[in-house]
Amino acid sequence: MSIDWPVLERELRRLLPPRAVVSARQELLAYDCDGLTLHRHQPPLVVLPETTAQVSAVLALCHREGVPFVARGSGTGLSGGAVAETEALVVATSRMRSVLRVDLPNRQVVVQPGVINSWVSRAVAGDGFYYAPDPSSQVACSIGGNVAENSGGVHCLKYGVTSNHVLALEVVLHDGTVTTLGGDLEEMPELDLRGVFIGSEGTLGVATAITLRLLRAPQSVAVLLADFTSMEAAGEAVRLVTAAGVLPAGMEMMDRLTIAAVDDYFGHDEYPRDAAAVLLIELDGQQREVAAATELATALCRQAGARRVREAWDADERALLWKGRKSAISALGRRFPSYYLQDGVVPRSALPRVLAAIETLSERFELPVANVFHAGDGNLHPLILYRAAEPGIGERVQQLGAEILRLCVEAGGSITGEHGVGSDKRCYLAWMFTPDDLATMQLVRRAFDPQGRANPGKIFPTPRTCAESARRVAVLKEEGVSLPEAAVVF
Incomplete structure (x- = not known):
């Protein structure tokens, strides 16, 4: 069914306030990707509703006219989930800010x-x-x-x-x-x-x-900054602290490449530039509880090989230590205009082995990989850094990303911790789930959205989007297996 976009635009302008419909090509460029800039798809139309009633009217119109739609927030996602890769109306909620x-x-x-x-x-x-x-x-x-x-x-x-x-x-x-x-x-x-x-x-x-x-808000908060001569030593500190029963509010790790980028970004060495890794540990709770946990965590970091452990109790000093971690991706972006941020999860015990394997893959693909991640729960965020002008670089970057995610799955982890599947990782979902699992998930989706018009093509592998999925469907059909409709529709 073809969509008459000019007619739909006129209908939308009747439903929404002035300037709530974006159709000019130069303005639509702002919606052609999310935080994952490797893939770009410009939508035909974008709407900016301000109330629930306006969203309801827009989706009722889409339902009546058979128009797919994609919901979009700030566009900071990193899996292509908020991008209209097929012809679909983008419903941006950025004006719903009350x-x-x-x-x-x-x-x-x-x-x-x-x-x-x-x-x-x-x-x-x-x-x-x-x-x-x-x-x-x-x-x-x-x-x-x-x-x-x-x-x-x-x-x-x-x-x-x-x-x-x-x-x-x-x-x-x-x-x-x-x-x-x-x-x-x-x-x-x-x-x-x-x-x-x-x-x-x-x-x-x-x-x-x-x-x-x-x-x-907790009564007391302390932040520790420990630096190490190896990633393995920092990983051992994570293991020791969690094994001792200390439950930090947060535990973050950054490697040498990230440290250097952050220090350059701020113009001074907030983190020790000669360290192979730094570990940020935040402890919060009652004052005596935090004091005891800080003392124990410091001792365990030193036991694991920390050269120095810096304590920050003042709110401004704590914020300064966290500022570098929060700015890590921006800092790396100044060195490399393009990056591909992955999001795999592994058991904490597997951290040293997986990090060493990522370093080996980085050398094999001849692409630098910066590691900055939630060490406490094993949520890795390896950044593959590249220059977009290099011929054939996109395919090589994606191959390396796939290998990193396969490492995570083989270690007993997941292909995503918090960045979602979107379009970027849908072809890898079958590494974790059987065809029956995927069909059941899609049946749940159909219960909410029978025609599959809400964010079409996302999350699930299909023969259209994934060669591996197409091969699996063909083999099952050759074997006479009757597939649920949901397994191939979306």
């Missing part, structure tokens, strides 16, 4: 999806509360995008990811129907459709109001 309700007695706040992550804590900090999930892009990423990807961040080790802090969702389904998933209680006596929606990457509908759980 904090709708603050309920401190019940430790809740209700926000629209375009609210920036860091704004939530800023809105309640004066009353002694904060919102725990804090992706590195928290000054730019939106809560709606965090919900779509089930984002984590520095503090996910102790406090969990987005799904642990979302109580309820107001959602517009594929046909414009508005419904609520979850409720004001942390545990509701019903099917957890809220949990199903979080991390579904826009394939089940569009969230338009999100109820978040707030936490009390």
Whole structure:
């Protein structure tokens, strides 16, 4: 079915406020990729609704006219999930930026999806509360995008990811129907459709109001910066600290390449430039508890081979130490205009082995790889650095990325921790799940969106998008296996 985009544009302009429909080619360029710049697809139209009613009207029109749609937040995602790679309407929630309700007695706040992550804590900090999930892009990423990807961040080790802090969702389904998933209680006596929606990457509908759980700010916080002569020694420190029963709020590691980039970025050596790795450990809680944990963690880091352990108790000094970690990707971007950021997970015990294997792959493919990651929960973020002008570089970069993810799976891990599958990693999903598993997941998707018009083509491998999937389907058909329709539709 072909879509008459000029006619659809006229209908959308009748439904939405002035300047809420983007159709000029030069303006559409802003929506042709997300944080993954390796793949670009310019959408035919973008709409910028401001209310739930407007989103509902847009999706009802899409349903009536058979138009696919892609929900998009701030566009900081790193898996191509917010990109319209086929002809589809982009529904950008960046103008839905209101904090709708603050309920401190019940430790809740209700926000629209375009609210920036860091704004939530800023809105309640004066009353002694904060919102725990804090992706590195928290000054730019939106809560709606965090919900779509089930984002984590520095503090996910102790406090969990987005799904642990979302109580309820107001959602517009594929046909414009508005419904609520979850409720004001942390545990509701019903099917957890809220949990199903979080991390579904826009394939089940569009969230338009999100109820978040707030936490009390801790009484005391300390940050340790330990530097090591090898990545293996830093990995051993992670193992010792967690094995001792210390539960840091966050535990982050950076390698030599990242350290040098960050120090150059700030124009001074905030981190020891001669270190092979640095480990940032944040400890929070009651004052005596933090003092004891700091003493123990320092001793364990030294036992693992730390040369120096720096303590930061003052809020400004702590923020300075974290600033380098939060700015690591930007700092590396100054050295290499193009990068491909992967997102695999491995058991903590496998960290030294996997990091050594990534270094070997880096040498084999002749591409530098910077490692900066959530060491406490084994969530790796290797950055493959390259120069886009080099002939054939895109294919080589993607091959290296695939090899790194295969390493993670073979170590007992996952192809993604918090960046989602999107279009970038859908061909690798079959490494972790059987055809029956994938078909069941797609049946859940069809229950929400029978025609598959919400973010079409994302997450699941199909014969159209993945050669491996096409071969598997062909072999099964030759063997006379009857495949569920869902296994090949999306």
